[in-house]
Amino acid sequence: MKTASDFTSPPQDYNLIVPDGWFQLSLEPEERDRGIIALADRQFRGIDNAPQLKKELMRDLQRKAKEAYKVGGTEIYISTLTVGPLPLASSLLISIPALGEWPEVSDADELAEFLTGRRIAPGVENDELSVVPLTAAGKAVRHRRKEVADTTAQMGNTLPTTLLTHYVPIPATNRWLLLNFSTPMEPLADQMVALFDTVAGTLYWE
Numbered sequence: 001m002k003t004a005s006d007f008t009s010p011p012q013d014y015n016l017i018v019p020d021g022w023f024q025l026s027l028e029p030e031e032r033d034r035g036i037i038a039l040a041d042r043q044f045r046g047i048d049n050a051p052q053l054k055k056e057l058m059r060d061l062q063r064k065a066k067e068a069y070k071v072g073g074t075e076i077y078i079s080t081l082t083v084g085p086l087p088l089a090s091s092l093l094i095s096i097p098a099l100g101e102w103p104e105v106s107d108a109d110e111l112a113e114f115l116t117g118r119r120i121a122p123g124v125e126n127d128e129l130s131v132v133p134l135t136a137a138g139k140a141v142r143h144r145r146k147e148v149a150d151t152t153a154q155m156g157n158t159l160p161t162t163l164l165t166h167y168v169p170i171p172a173t174n175r176w177l178l179l180n181f182s183t184p185m186e187p188l189a190d191q192m193v194a195l196f197d198t199v200a201g202t203l204y205w206e
Helices: 029-043 051-070 108-116 186-200
Strands: 022-026 073-079 091-095 124-134 138-147 161-169 176-183
Touching (some): 108 138, 108 161, 124 161, 161 186
Antiparallel strands (some): 124 138
8 A cells, every 4th residue: 555645635545455475565765675675585585595596686676666666656566476386477566657647637538548549569469458447446447468578677588478557547636546567477368467457456545
């Protein structure tokens, strides 16, 4: 849960439910290093012969955290779940675009129309954009797509990344909360997207 006290008016907080095993990492500069160390220690608990891999993980997390913070990111949830020896790699970045970055509209249909003209990008496949109802947060814009792997940015991953973004209107404002889900688990993409949709559906405002 991240405070939203600078949104001009109510609500003051958003809340959502994530699966057990998703690690919450604050992107605030004074907090993120401590969180990155804690996550790396958790991931490599009981593994003493891979210090270089641990360092690479921490560097990758630091880079991603800094990039996310620059574009309005407030926190990241990173999955530490596994099925047997297989990690269920996925993450959720929550962000609030800066004033002026999106049109000042509070209607999901209007935002969807705006985004339709911006979503053509190289390396993007299966691009789907729609307006959907969220149980407690009302109408939101849902954008699913698949990006070709960038091995330099994903620690050698060669699988495409499935991305799902829910643009949720912040009540009493013309601003939007973005729930940016991603997973490189291509064989399980549909199942992971179903999980992401479920998480988005739990969001509510106080």
